[in-house]
Amino acid sequence: DESAPLRTHLSGKQCSIQLLNVSFERPLAIIRSEKSSGSSKSPMSPQSSTSDLLLTHGVVSETETILKQRESRLRQQLESKQKSLLVAEKEATRSKDLLQSRLTASGATSESVEEAKRKHKDKQGKFDRLKREYSESKQKVATVAAQLKQAKESGGSVQQRMTHDALELQHQGFRIVETLAKYDDSYLSEHNDAVRAFRWLWRSKGRHIRLQHQHKMNPRFHEESSLLAGFLVKYAAANPNDVDVLFELLRIFLQPTTSDFTFVRDFLSHTVADVLSDEDQTQVMQRFYTLIAGEGPEETKVL
Incomplete structure (x- = not known):
């Protein structure tokens, strides 16, 4: 396999960090900015706010x-x-x-x-x-x-938006990780920084918005949620004791989508019923009861 040395090099910790800094710098920066700004933003009209929000996350206006x-x-x-x-x-x-x-x-x-x-x-x-x-x-x-x-x-500074170039860099990053994980089952388990970043991206407002407005996105970027779900499923399969990721995967069923996420549903059903130990199943139930008693969205509780 002539590509083995290259994959070994790319699988190194230093390359993993460089990949995150190059391919996912913009979406992660937007997530951090949204977390830090909170409710400090100046009020805008609903129409202006929605338009700016879509542009920020890479959804081109009509x-x-x-x-x-x-x-x-x-x-x-x-x-x-x-x-x-x-x-x-x-x-x-x-x-x-x-x-x-x-x-x-x-x-x-x-x-x-x-x-x-x-x-x-x-x-x-x-x-x-x-x-x-x-x-x-x-x-x-x-x-x-x-x-x-x-x-x-009108959507703010280009440096603060998911431009086409930023979406392309993210897409290429996903493809690189997809290839590395395909030939190395332990890749995700051994790269906590990458998994942490993917969990951020999975929970992010940007991914949710782009999936909601998929019809306005370049078809090249339609696989964002599917690729992220695949990474989290692969990670969860190797780390069944991390029950939080199972609940995070449920997010994909909060809204209708044209993409097929049956593989996520099948994985969750199989894992909870046949893979988790008694202790892990107990953790799932405790996490479930905590979720029901909490103040989270009703849609999540129904799922």
């Missing part, structure tokens, strides 16, 4: 999506007009040169000169028209680009 599509279409049109303009400019230049040669030629007839003038007028008129259209298209692109920039900035 306005931004429409503007992106319009900008892309206008840029394609601008590129096409630029090509046509260059062709028209060459034709106008050639027609001008032809006219000059006819005017200076001693043997040129008046008919040939008039024909050259007519062609040059047509070519120059076409060039001037395309030049105006190109200038107008360029202005339209600039206007939409400014509107798009304003729409993006």
Whole structure:
């Protein structure tokens, strides 16, 4: 296996820390910021608050999506007009040169000169028209680009948002961990920092919001919750005495989703019924009674 040395290197503690710092720096920073800010934020209108919240967690607004599509279409049109303009400019230049040669030629007839003038007028008129259209298209692109920039900035600083790049880094991080855990069953159990980060991400408001608005997300990032659930299931299977993670996995059933999490339900049913020791089952019941008596969401209690 030629990739074994690379996997061994990536499985090292130092690489694990670097992976967290690079791939998951932004979502973890947002989680810490939300925890520290609490209720200290200045009040906003419900509409503004919801819009900013979605943008913060990487859910692109419908306005931004429409503007992106319009900008892309206008840029394609601008590129096409630029090509046509260059062709028209060459034709106008050639027609001008032809006219000059006819005017200076001693043997040129008046008919040939008039024909050259007519062609040059047509070519120059076409060039001037395309030049105006190109200038107008360029202005339209600039206007939409400014509107798009304003729409993006309305959600706060880019450094405080789950941008497309931040979502891509997180996705790549998930894929790396998925590969490492596939070839090393003990990877998650031996990397507490990674497991702690994944549990944070699993409980985070951002993951919940992105799953709620999955239809607005790039399909590339639809597997976020499935991948995290897979990591936690793998960790829980190797650490059955950590009953808290079993209750954390229940969160995925708090809302309808188009993704299939049957594997989580099957794992929980099998683990509680057939894997946990009597002592661990007692812990589960104690944790359950504590949850019922607590002030947590009613949906969680029903689950």
